[in-house]
Amino acid sequence: MKAFLAPVAFAAAILLAPPILLAPVTAQADIVHVGIKNYKFTPDTITVSAGTTVQWINLDSIPHTVTEKTKAWRSAALDTNDTYNRTFDQPGTYDYFCSLHPMMVAKVIVTPATGAAAAKPKK
Numbered sequence: 001m002k003a004f005l006a007p008v009a010f011a012a013a014i015l016l017a018p019p020i021l022l023a024p025v026t027a028q029a030d031i032v033h034v035g036i037k038n039y040k041f042t043p044d045t046i047t048v049s050a051g052t053t054v055q056w057i058n059l060d061s062i063p064h065t066v067t068e069k070t071k072a073w074r075s076a077a078l079d080t081n082d083t084y085n086r087t088f089d090q091p092g093t094y095d096y097f098c099s100l101h102p103m104m105v106a107k108v109i110v111t112p113a114t115g116a117a118a119a120k121p122k123k
Protein backbone atom coordinates (compact mmCIF):
# COMPACT_ATOMS: atom_id res chain seq x y z
CA MET A 1 0.00 0.00 0.00
CA LYS A 2 2.82 2.37 0.79
CA ALA A 3 4.14 1.89 -2.72
CA PHE A 4 0.92 3.39 -4.05
CA LEU A 5 1.01 6.32 -1.70
CA ALA A 6 4.58 7.27 -2.44
CA PRO A 7 3.86 8.79 -5.88
CA VAL A 8 1.10 10.88 -4.32
CA ALA A 9 3.47 12.17 -1.70
CA PHE A 10 6.01 12.86 -4.41
CA ALA A 11 3.46 14.80 -6.45
CA ALA A 12 2.49 16.78 -3.37
CA ALA A 13 6.14 17.59 -2.77
CA ILE A 14 6.46 18.88 -6.32
CA LEU A 15 3.38 21.05 -5.91
CA LEU A 16 4.73 22.50 -2.69
CA ALA A 17 8.22 22.94 -4.06
CA PRO A 18 7.91 26.00 -6.32
CA PRO A 19 7.75 28.62 -3.55
CA ILE A 20 10.80 27.04 -1.93
CA LEU A 21 12.68 26.92 -5.21
CA LEU A 22 11.81 30.53 -5.93
CA ALA A 23 12.94 31.73 -2.52
CA PRO A 24 16.56 32.37 -3.53
CA VAL A 25 15.32 34.59 -6.35
CA THR A 26 13.06 36.74 -4.18
CA ALA A 27 15.65 36.85 -1.38
CA GLN A 28 18.44 37.86 -3.71
CA ALA A 29 18.96 41.30 -2.18
CA ASP A 30 22.52 41.03 -0.94
CA ILE A 31 22.77 44.80 -1.15
CA VAL A 32 19.92 47.05 -0.15
CA HIS A 33 20.11 50.68 -1.17
CA VAL A 34 19.05 53.68 0.88
CA GLY A 35 19.06 57.09 -0.70
CA ILE A 36 19.75 60.31 1.16
CA LYS A 37 17.73 63.01 -0.50
CA ASN A 38 16.10 66.25 0.65
CA TYR A 39 17.41 65.71 4.20
CA LYS A 40 15.76 62.30 4.40
CA PHE A 41 16.88 58.71 4.41
CA THR A 42 14.71 56.97 1.85
CA PRO A 43 13.27 54.58 2.75
CA ASP A 44 13.65 55.56 6.39
CA THR A 45 12.98 52.06 7.67
CA ILE A 46 14.29 48.96 5.98
CA THR A 47 14.08 45.35 7.04
CA VAL A 48 16.82 43.02 5.87
CA SER A 49 17.98 39.55 6.79
CA ALA A 50 21.25 39.07 8.63
CA GLY A 51 24.24 39.13 6.33
CA THR A 52 22.78 41.83 4.11
CA THR A 53 24.86 44.82 3.10
CA VAL A 54 23.15 48.18 3.14
CA GLN A 55 24.51 50.86 0.87
CA TRP A 56 23.65 54.50 1.45
CA ILE A 57 24.16 57.06 -1.27
CA ASN A 58 24.00 60.79 -0.75
CA LEU A 59 21.89 62.33 -3.49
CA ASP A 60 21.83 65.78 -1.93
CA SER A 61 24.18 68.62 -2.84
CA ILE A 62 25.29 68.98 0.78
CA PRO A 63 27.15 66.47 2.97
CA HIS A 64 25.40 63.95 5.22
CA THR A 65 26.57 61.11 7.43
CA VAL A 66 25.18 57.77 8.47
CA THR A 67 25.73 57.54 12.21
CA GLU A 68 24.47 54.84 14.55
CA LYS A 69 22.38 56.26 17.42
CA THR A 70 25.06 55.45 20.04
CA LYS A 71 27.83 56.20 17.53
CA ALA A 72 28.82 52.53 17.54
CA TRP A 73 29.55 53.05 13.86
CA ARG A 74 29.42 55.96 11.49
CA SER A 75 30.33 56.96 8.00
CA ALA A 76 32.59 59.79 7.03
CA ALA A 77 30.85 62.90 5.73
CA LEU A 78 29.37 61.83 2.42
CA ASP A 79 29.55 64.29 -0.42
CA THR A 80 27.17 64.15 -3.34
CA ASN A 81 27.05 60.64 -4.80
CA ASP A 82 29.35 59.25 -2.12
CA THR A 83 28.33 55.89 -0.74
CA TYR A 84 28.71 54.11 2.57
CA ASN A 85 28.34 50.36 2.94
CA ARG A 86 27.71 48.39 6.08
CA THR A 87 26.99 44.67 6.42
CA PHE A 88 24.58 43.69 9.17
CA ASP A 89 25.39 40.24 10.53
CA GLN A 90 23.56 40.49 13.85
CA PRO A 91 19.76 40.60 14.08
CA GLY A 92 18.43 43.66 15.84
CA THR A 93 17.15 47.17 15.31
CA TYR A 94 19.73 49.78 14.41
CA ASP A 95 18.63 53.38 14.76
CA TYR A 96 20.81 55.87 12.99
CA PHE A 97 20.85 59.53 12.11
CA CYS A 98 22.86 62.15 10.29
CA SER A 99 25.32 63.73 12.68
CA LEU A 100 25.21 66.95 10.67
CA HIS A 101 21.41 67.12 10.74
CA PRO A 102 20.28 65.18 13.84
CA MET A 103 16.62 65.44 12.87
CA MET A 104 17.38 63.03 10.06
CA VAL A 105 16.61 59.70 11.72
CA ALA A 106 16.00 56.26 10.29
CA LYS A 107 16.50 52.62 11.12
CA VAL A 108 17.63 49.26 9.84
CA ILE A 109 15.81 46.21 11.18
CA VAL A 110 17.83 43.03 10.81
CA THR A 111 15.99 39.73 11.02
CA PRO A 112 17.67 36.32 11.46
CA ALA A 113 18.94 34.90 8.20
CA THR A 114 16.47 32.66 6.41
CA GLY A 115 17.47 29.16 5.37
CA ALA A 116 18.04 30.16 1.77
CA ALA A 117 19.99 33.30 2.59
CA ALA A 118 22.00 31.59 5.31
CA ALA A 119 22.96 28.80 2.93
CA LYS A 120 24.09 31.26 0.33
CA PRO A 121 27.86 31.47 0.05
CA LYS A 122 29.48 34.74 0.99
CA LYS A 123 31.05 36.66 -1.82
Ligand SMILES: [Cu+2]
Residues within 6 Å of the ligand: 039, 063, 064, 065, 098, 099, 100, 101, 104
Ligand atom coordinates in the same frame (compact mmCIF):
# COMPACT_ATOMS: atom_id res chain seq x y z
CU1 LIG B 1 22.55 65.34 6.93
